Amino acid sequence: MQSIDLLAFGPHPDDIEIGIGGTVARHAALGLQVGLCDLTTGEMGTNGTPDERLAEAEAARTVLGAAWRANLHWPDRRVGKDPAHLDQAIAFIRQHRPRVVAAPYWSDRHPDHVAASALLAEAVANAGLRRYPAAGEAWKPDWICYYFVNEAAPPSFVIDVSDHYDVKRRALDCHASQFTRPDAGGGTATRLTTPLFRQLIESRDAQFGALAGVRWAEGFVVREPVVRDSLMR
16 A cells, blocks of 8 residues: 555544645645545434435545545444444554544544544554554554644644635535535534534634734644754744
């Protein structure tokens, strides 16, 4: 299996697009190999069937330009409850050999996002252990970068996604079952179907951008210091 540059994990279809749609699009546009992996089909959500959500996720992948998208089909709202989930995540990382793993930030209002963050951190660490008994040869990604879904915190760094923000918006639009308002032909009203949810996403990206002196940016948190060659910009 050829190594990929970036492997982004999302607990549900649409989480990657919400948090780092612009970053995925930017890396793909640079010619880097990007893979996406959703952990569940989001079947416990109010709107959308699993088949609809899988189709929407694949449509969004095409828009973003990622090389492929997979789904581990773990039960929604049961992320990490099965001990097999950890070994499956390790095997997936070893199979695809990413340089970088992107995972949800560990503090979030959704319990699945919190559980996914903890499990993926453990999976990345264990994947590099030669003696850890999971499928595949040991592989250690360079690092794991955590992205925001519902919340925000001071980022370790931001990625300028100004040139790719329209792509992020079009990828989000692919998830029509989740974001279409009831009065526009959507399903049941939820937090996601109100214009305020898109405002939450865009106001966060706009703030990160403004703080960095660009139009739009997506924030990331890492657990280790970011090394620079000098103080020069």
